[in-house]
Amino acid sequence: MNAHVNSLRQYLTDGNNRWIGVLFVLALLVLPMVSQEYFVGIVTKAVIFGLFAISVDIALGYTGLITLAPAAFFGIGAYSVAKVVVDYDASYWLGFPIAIIVAAVVAFLIGYVPIKRRIGEVYFVLFTMAFGVIVYDFTFVTTSFTGGSNGLAYVSPPMFFTINLAETVPFYYFSLFVVGILVVGLYLLLRSDYGRILHASRQNEVRMRYLGYDTDREKLLAWIISATVSSIAGAVYVGTIGVASPSLMEFALTGEVIIWVVVGGAGTFVGPFIAAFVLSLLENYLGSVWAEGYLIVLGVLFVAFIFLLPEGIMGRLQQGED
Amino acid sequence: MIGVVEALLLTPNEFVTYLLNGISRGMIIFLVASGLTLIFGLIGLINFAHGAMVALGGYLTIVTVGTTGSFWFGIAAGVLLVAVLGFVLEKTILHRLYDEPLLGFLGTFGIGLVIEQLLSFHFGDQSRSLESPFPGTIDLFGVAYPAHRIFVIVVGVTVALLVGALLSQTRFGLEIHATANKSATAEILGVDSGKVYTATFVLGSAFAALAGGLTAPITSMSPGIGTSYMLMAFLVIIVGGMGSFKGSFLVSMIVGQIMAFGWLFLEPTYVQMSIFVAAMVFILYKPRGFFGKPEVFE
Numbered sequence: 001m002n003a004h005v006n007s008l009r010q011y012l013t014d015g016n017n018r019w020i021g022v023l024f025v026l027a028l029l030v031l032p033m034v035s036q037e038y039f040v041g042i043v044t045k046a047v048i049f050g051l052f053a054i055s056v057d058i059a060l061g062y063t064g065l066i067t068l069a070p071a072a073f074f075g076i077g078a079y080s081v082a083k084v085v086v087d088y089d090a091s092y093w094l095g096f097p098i099a100i101i102v103a104a105v106v107a108f109l110i111g112y113v114p115i116k117r118r119i120g121e122v123y124f125v126l127f128t129m130a131f132g133v134i135v136y137d138f139t140f141v142t143t144s145f146t147g148g149s150n151g152l153a154y155v156s157p158p159m160f161f162t163i164n165l166a167e168t169v170p171f172y173y174f175s176l177f178v179v180g181i182l183v184v185g186l187y188l189l190l191r192s193d194y195g196r197i198l199h200a201s202r203q204n205e206v207r208m209r210y211l212g213y214d215t216d217r218e219k220l221l222a223w224i225i226s227a228t229v230s231s232i233a234g235a236v237y238v239g240t241i242g243v244a245s246p247s248l249m250e251f252a253l254t255g256e257v258i259i260w261v262v263v264g265g266a267g268t269f270v271g272p273f274i275a276a277f278v279l280s281l282l283e284n285y286l287g288s289v290w291a292e293g294y295l296i297v298l299g300v301l302f303v304a305f306i307f308l309l310p311e312g313i314m315g316r317l318q319q320g321e322d
Numbered sequence: 323m324i325g326v327v328e329a330l331l332l333t334p335n336e337f338v339t340y341l342l343n344g345i346s347r348g349m350i351i352f353l354v355a356s357g358l359t360l361i362f363g364l365i366g367l368i369n370f371a372h373g374a375m376v377a378l379g380g381y382l383t384i385v386t387v388g389t390t391g392s393f394w395f396g397i398a399a400g401v402l403l404v405a406v407l408g409f410v411l412e413k414t415i416l417h418r419l420y421d422e423p424l425l426g427f428l429g430t431f432g433i434g435l436v437i438e439q440l441l442s443f444h445f446g447d448q449s450r451s452l453e454s455p456f457p458g459t460i461d462l463f464g465v466a467y468p469a470h471r472i473f474v475i476v477v478g479v480t481v482a483l484l485v486g487a488l489l490s491q492t493r494f495g496l497e498i499h500a501t502a503n504k505s506a507t508a509e510i511l512g513v514d515s516g517k518v519y520t521a522t523f524v525l526g527s528a529f530a531a532l533a534g535g536l537t538a539p540i541t542s543m544s545p546g547i548g549t550s551y552m553l554m555a556f557l558v559i560i561v562g563g564m565g566s567f568k569g570s571f572l573v574s575m576i577v578g579q580i581m582a583f584g585w586l587f588l589e590p591t592y593v594q595m596s597i598f599v600a601a602m603v604f605i606l607y608k609p610r611g612f613f614g615k616p617e618v619f620e
Contacts (some may be wrong), residue, residue, distance in 0.1 A: 066424060113606050120609070122368060123425055126556055127605045129596045133553055137598075141591040251549065255435055262428060296443065299436035306429045307415055 002249075021270075028176060031131040032169045038061040039239065044172045046280045048237045053260040053276035054186060054269060055229035061259070061267030062190060062198050063222040065282050066121050069110070069128040070257050072135040073227040075249035076103050076232030082152035082244035096235055103231030104224050106120045116216055151245030155238050165239070165303065167300045182229060187226075187269060200221055251296075259302045326437040332566075336464045340582045342487075346471040346540075348578020349478025353533035355555035355562070356485060357526030363418055363565025364502045364522045366596030371430040373552030375418070376439035379404045379531025380543045381441055384452050393455035395483050397535040402526050420519070434549075440469050440547035453538035474536050481529065482571050489567060498522060502565070554594075556615035565612025573611075 028047070032040050052074060059065040061194050081095030108223040114127055114269040139146045146152065157165035157174070165171050189195060201208045208215050238244050257276070264275030279298060332340070337431060361369045379400040387396035411433060417427040456469035470502075489495040501515045502510035507613055509515050534548065541547065558577055562569030584593035602613065 050573075066427070117606060123560075123605050123609050124429060127561060127602055129553065130557060130602045134595050134598050134602075137591050138593045141589060141595070150414060192366065253444070255431065258428070259432070293443075295439040296436055299432050300440060302432035303415065303429060303436065306419070306425055306432060 015189070020048050025180075032172060037168045040172050041168050042281065042284045043254045044168070044175050044240050045237065046277045047175055047179050048233050049257075049260070049280045050273040051182055051231040051236075052230055053257055053264065053272035054183060055226050055233060056257050057261045057264075057266060057269065057272040057289065058186065058190070058222055058229070059226035060261050061265075061269075061272070062195070062202075063219050063226070064202050065115075065226075066125050067128045067223075067226075067253075068125055068231050068254055068258075069132045069135075069227075071249050071251065071253040072132045073230035074237070074253065074257075075135065075139065075232035075244070076106060077231030077236075078147060078238035078244040078248050079152065079234075080231070081235045082100070082145075082155045085155050086147075086152045092112070092155075092239075096232065099231045099235040100228050103228045107224045107227030111220055111227075115223065117221045118216070122146040132249070132251065132254060136246060136251075139249055147245075149246060151243050151247075153245075155242050156245065157239045171239060175240070178232070178236055182232065184274070186225075186229065190269065190271050193219075199212075237289065256295075256298070259298055260289055263302060263305050274306040296299070335465050338387075339467065340461045342462070342465075342467055342471065342475070342580070344579035344582030345575065346474045346478075346578075347581055348575040349474050349494075350533050350537050351483060351554055351558055351577055352478055352549065352571050352574035354530050354551045355558040355574055356481070356567060357529035358552070358555050359559040359565055359567060359570045360485075360498075360522050360529075361526040361535070362559065364498055365426075365519055366423055367416070367420060367425065367430065367523075369430045369486065369523075370552070371425060371434035372526070372555070373548030373550075374434035374441075375404050375408070375527045375530035376534040376537075376548030376551050377441055377543065377545055378407070378437055378548075379534030380533070380538045380547065381445060381450075381534075381545075381576070383535035383538055384450055384543060386450060393452075397532070400535040401531045402529035404534075405458040405524050405528040408524045409520065412523040416518065416523065417519060432533075438549070439543045445545065449509040449544040450538075450541035451542035470539050474540070477532070477536060481532070485567060494518075495523070545596070554597075557598060559606045559611075560601050560609075561611055564609075566611060569611055 027191050028043070032045060044099060052070070056067070056070045057071075057320070059067050073199070077099040080099035081092065083090055084090045084095040084098055098310070110128075110131055114124055119127065139151075157171055159165065160170075160174070163170045165174055190198070197213055197215075201213070201218060207214050234248065237248075256279075260270040260276040260279055264271030264273070266272070282297070283294040286297065324400070353363035354372065357375075358369060358372050360366055361372075362402075380402050381400075383393075383396040385396075386399040387393055390396065415429060415433070416426070417431045453466075454470035454473075459466040460469045460472055461484050462472065463465075487495075489498065495506065497513045497518050500511070500513055501518045505515045516592050533551065534543075537547075537551075552578065558573045559566075559570050562573035580591055580597060581590070584596075585588070588596070
């Protein structure tokens with residue numbers, strides 16, 4: 001079973017099978033021509049969640065930072081765009097740089113001390129958990145700033161020259177464009193020397209320090225990149241649902257994205273994307289048949305994964321420990 | 323500033339009421355935190371299924387009270403069934419995950435999610451509440467105070483004393499200490515560490531269920547209620563020192579009082595946020611908590 005799954009995973013990540021990826025991208029590109037608009041909207045979200053999962057994988061899989069704050073950064077992105085559009089009546093596009101800056105600054109402030117002090121991973125889990133709760137509470141309580149429990153509603157993407165992004169299909173291509181650029185960029189980044197440094201630091205951090213690498217700085221950088229990409233995913237996502245509400249920051253979303261990453265294979269880049277994509281489509285399908293079923297199925301699947309192939313999941317995650 | 327004036331203008335009666343509110347609230351947090359800290363202190367497991375156990379205990383109590391009409395039977399059933407579930411989970415899945423703290427965290431996280439979702443599937447998302455077996459009030463220091471909350475305080479103190487005695491006076495307590503410190507040595511000396519792990523996990527889960535059952539008449543139950551208690555309890559055990567039983571009791575009491583009096587100065591959500599901020603500072607600068615050295619776990 002284990003070997004089977006590993007070989008499957010190998011097959012998916014193997015360079016020789018890149019045509020699968022090409023086919024997938026082609027399928028995404030032609031989708032609006034062959035399917036209903038309703039389904040296109042669902043796939044839009046699935047693609048955005050795929051990017052979100054990759055961003056979390058950078059922290060979780062590539063850097064070994066087990067974070068319980070992804071939803072907070074996702075929400076920061078969503079709220080940045082919503083705030084700019086709804087409250088300040090400014091350009092939708094301005095929301096993106098603001099989302100990036102806010103997320104990067106917050107990630108730096110939150111990540112600097114724990115990473116420099118090298119608190120244990122158990123403590124990092126609890127630290128980011130507390131941060132997530134604070135951000136969630138904050139959106140609830142600062143009604144004048146964030147709209148409280150109602151959130152900030154009526155975010156509508158603008159016209160882009162003659163294309164109305166508020167429509168489903170144009171926004172689908174817009175999301176595809178943003179996600180595509182980021183995925184390719186991150187892929188190249190993680191294959192570059194920087195990715196190797198991260199990989200090597202996970203394998204033997206002490207030796208990397210002897211070799212003169214400032215591993216704390218590399219980790220902090222990865223943490224900030226992860227948070228920033230999460231926030232961009234949130235910023236795009238808010239255009240599909242039109243409202244930034246506290247539910248985006250709920251613990252449930254953090255839970256979901258961690259499950260996507262772990263089930264997809266932490267540290268495999270493609271795996272979390274595929275898992276997020278497939279599972280969020282499943283969520284939509286189950287949503288119409290058995291509304292509460294999705295999280296039950298997801299949870300059982302997750303426990304089964306951990307139970308049946310801990311090595312497969314943890315293999316990449318834990319390589320740095322031995 | 324207005325808050326300060328208000329606080330100074332509290333009548334003695336109000337003061338006693340808030341104080342008792344803080345104690346009863348702290349007791350519930352303590353019951354949740356004590357289970358967590360035992361499990362973490364001994365096994366090193368961040369048990370994210372704990373909150374679901376609280377909710378499950380609460381719902382089982384409500385359901386059993388609904389069919390039998392007896393609160394005592396209900397709470398006993400809640401505690402027992404959750405203890406059995408804890409036993410089964412520990413024996414089948416969890417004990418395999420102890421070597422990897424992260425797998426343990428992820429595994430219990432998934433289990434908690436499944437339990438919570440099943441609750442919300444079966445009971446819906448509306449909250450439910452329960453009649454207390456002690457509906458009236460009791461005169462205490464000249465204040466008419468809800469009897470059920472007094473009952474909660476009594477149960478909390480009893481549990482604290484019993485577990486304190488269990489840890490410090492009995493053979494089983496000694497085995498827990500031994501296993502937590504040096505499990506290999508303990509095994510050579512004849513301690514069955516597997517059994518000690520199982521018993522501790524079951525005990526911790528039972529406390530969670532007890533907290534759920536006790537809180538049902540005070541706060542209405544919803545499937546997610548355990549998670550908020552669990553998050554608070556995690557912070558309590560961080561500040562109290564992970565694995566320290568006394569620490570978790572003391573810090574629970576302090577947090578209870580902060581919540582009871584804090585709203586005079588700040589909105590409750592801000593009170594909660596500042597508690598979480600304090601916990602983050604503790605994680606960074608005093609990860610071993612208030613008392614430096616945890617008792618059970620080194």
